[in-house]
Amino acid sequence: MIKLDDFLAHDAVDPRLTALIASVVEACGQISALVRRGAAGEILGALESQNVQGEVQKKLDVISNEILLQRCAEAPGLVAMASEEMDDIYPVREVGPEGGYLLLFDPLDGSSNIDVNVSIGTIFSILPAPRADGPRPAATADFMQSGRNQVAAGYVVYGPQTTLVLSLGNGVRAFTLDPLNDEWVPTAHAITIPHETKEYAINASNLRHWATPVRSYVEACLAGEEGPRGKNFNMRWIASMVADVHRIMVRGGVFLYPWDAREPDRAGKLRLMYEANPMSMLVEQAGGAAFDGQGHILDAEVTSLHQRISVMLGSRAEVEHLMALHAEATGV
Ligand code: P6P
DSSP: OOOHHHHHHHHOOSHHHHHHHHHHHHHHHHHHHHHHHGGGGTOOSEEEEEOTTSOEEEHHHHHHHHHHHHHHHTSTTEEEEEETTOSSOEEOSOBOTTOOEEEEEEEEETGGGGGGTOOEEEEEEEEEOOOOSSOBOOOGGGGOOOGGGOSEEEEEEESSSEEEEEESSSOEEEEEEETTTTEEEEEESSOOOOSOOSEEEOOGGGGGGBOHHHHHHHHHHHHGGGSTTOSOOEEEOOSOHHHHHHHHHHHOOEEEEOOBTTSTTSSOSEEIIIIIHHHHHHHHHTTOEEEOSSSBGGGOOOOOTTOEEOEEEESHHHHHHHHHHHHHHHTO
């Protein structure tokens, strides 16, 4: 398997994209070192502040966001950044005839797990920057692009190992950070999600709030081999999307964070631009599927930077079963 630098140079085509991804990965290496220090580095705990989602910010959320901004701002061709932790975009260069890239990230997803030493991660998505005849400031509207436009997507999971999972549109590869020499070692290429699975991930405490298709799906899983599915299922819920999705990339499964009636006007909890879209690109590139209750997540209409979406993704056969249950419910 080829090393990360060689892979980027070979597959990224545009050296500016190579440099940007290398900057993201360097930043994640730095974040990994901080996460590993934990309380020993006096960087755990919450701040007084809240992010644009109205969520209490952990110290490490903000530190990780700063690291990504600083490391990536120098990357040639980077026009602007957007983050879960920032209300507005972070312009870096002007939009012009040379195009370039837009970087979006959730700097530390699963941050509720930081203080209890459970795996967390960084998720990132790279979109093409628009071209303009004359230079103009980057705008939020430049980010309003379909997930199908992503030129790269990836995550780094900070768990027992620190592992980068990355796609540039030609399959999915993994690289694991060797703490002995700080090298990203290629550990998997052409990752493929098993088509079938007996493992689902959902926060079951929300059962009474789910729409009928999701509730029917989970109840059928719970009924096991005596039920309509004719097989027994296993359940996992780490409450850290990166960790749950990484398990699915490695051994299959389906991850659900669907719409629920707790906040009926909210499409879901997870954010489209820097959580669902990058994860959906990785899952589809690995042969899986990603569904938002109406259609493929990557086809979802993008209306705002921090918009939320219902997420059901993973092993293709299981997601297609969920699609059929939703189609039945709407009489499609
Ligand atoms: P709940 C973490 O806060 C996160 O955004 C995802 O990483 C995770 O899958 C989900 O929320 C967990 O949500 O409601 O189970 O705590």
